[in-house]
Amino acid sequence: MTQRVLTTRPALPGGGLGRLADRFDLVCGEGRGRPEPAELRTLAAGASGMLCLGNDRVDAALLDAAGPSLKVVALASAGFDAVDRDAAAERGVVVTHTPGVLAETTADLTFALILMARRRLGAARDSLAAGEWDVFRMDDYLGLDVHGATLGVVGYGQIGRAVARRAHGFGMRLLHHSPSTPGDTQDPPSRGVDLPTLLAEADVVSLNVPLTPETRHLVGAAELAAMKPTATLVNTSRGGVVDEEALLRALREGAIHSAGLDVFAREPMGAELSPLVREPRVVTLPHVGSATEATRAAMVDLAVDNILEVLAGRPARTPLPG
Ligand code: DGY
Numbered sequence: 131m132t133q134r135v136l137t138t139r140p141a142l143p144g145g146g147l148g149r150l151a152d153r154f155d156l157v158c159g160e161g162r163g164r165p166e167p168a169e170l171r172t173l174a175a176g177a178s179g180m181l182c183l184g185n186d187r188v189d190a191a192l193l194d195a196a197g198p199s200l201k202v203v204a205l206a207s208a209g210f211d212a213v214d215r216d217a218a219a220e221r222g223v224v225v226t227h228t229p230g231v232l233a234e235t236t237a238d239l240t241f242a243l244i245l246m247a248r249r250r251l252g253a254a255r256d257s258l259a260a261g262e263w264d265v266f267r268m269d270d271y272l273g274l275d276v277h278g279a280t281l282g283v284v285g286y287g288q289i290g291r292a293v294a295r296r297a298h299g300f301g302m303r304l305l306h307h308s309p310s311t312p313g314d315t316q317d318p319p320s321r322g323v324d325l326p327t328l329l330a331e332a333d334v335v336s337l338n339v340p341l342t343p344e345t346r347h348l349v350g351a352a353e354l355a356a357m358k359p360t361a362t363l364v365n366t367s368r369g370g371v372v373d374e375e376a377l378l379r380a381l382r383e384g385a386i387h388s389a390g391l392d393v394f395a396r397e398p399m400g401a402e403l404s405p406l407v408r409e410p411r412v413v414t415l416p417h418v419g420s421a422t423e424a425t426r427a428a429m430v431d432l433a434v435d436n437i438l439e440v441l442a443g444r445p446a447r448t449p450l451p452g
Pocket residue numbers: 183184185206207208209210232367419420
């Protein structure tokens with residue numbers, strides 16, 4: 131009997147879904163977004179594999195709805211904070227993700243946010259579009275330089291290093307904080323420091339850590355107070371790494387200069403916007419770090435490869451780290 135594979139989205143970039151449909155009974159919901167949990171559980175019944183996005187909640191109820199046939203949950207996402215790993219392990223379900231293929235694209239976006247936030251480009255663009263550019267004034271639209279500034283990368287994995295390489299090209303001085311890479315690195319040249327040192331010395335702090343119990347609210351009131359009043363915080367990892375209320379207060383009190391945010395504690399936001407979206411000196415985007423055609427297709431392809439491998443009885447290409 132043909133095995134059943136569930137995709138939580140009916141359309142995904144690239145040819146990955148086609149490769150699944152060629153071999154399996156591919157099932158999905160009707161709408162464009164993720165089906166409601168109850169519908170998803172019904173669709174999951176009897177599935178051998180599931181293809182999910184990073185913000186799809188994969189919990190014990192969903193795994194149990196699939197039942198003992200389920201062998202693999204493949205995320206088209208590097209982040210895996212929405213997965214109950216213990217529940218998957220208890221049921222012998224392999225969970226995979228897509229690290230690496232999105233690192234450069236996400237680093238590009240991180241750098242765009244650094245430039246936009248420090249140079250206040252969003253505000254300048256809005257002012258132009260509103261017809262306010264009437265006279266050339268030397269003191270209009272002033273931001274802070276990126277070249278020559280110090281970048282502190284928190285989390286020095288593939289994305290963090292890719293951000294650092296770009297910063298090196300911009301003539302920035304580099305610091306990083308990462309338990310897995312505590313020392314200095316040469317390529318790019320970066321000094322490994324503890325978090326307090328990084329927060330005190332960096333002009334730009336880039337958050338590139340996964341969301342785990344240890345990194346939840348890693349940046350809160352105390353950390354923001356430790357940053358320079360001229361500093362910019364950029365987050366392209368997960369919203370939960372930052373205490374958003376503390377960030378809003380820090381911005382309003384002038385404790386830091388600006389922020390660039392691609393991720394939020396509550397996603398997606400719909401019409402109920404976070405106050406950070408309208409806050410001056412904050413540039414916000416709807417979680418588009420990996421959103422290029424090539425990269426999203428590569429993420430789906432890798433997720434599909436993982437399903438194919440596991441259902442063929444072979445090891446997954448990119449299982450979650452231990
Ligand atoms: C990721 O891969 O983790 C991106 O944030 C998209 O979910």
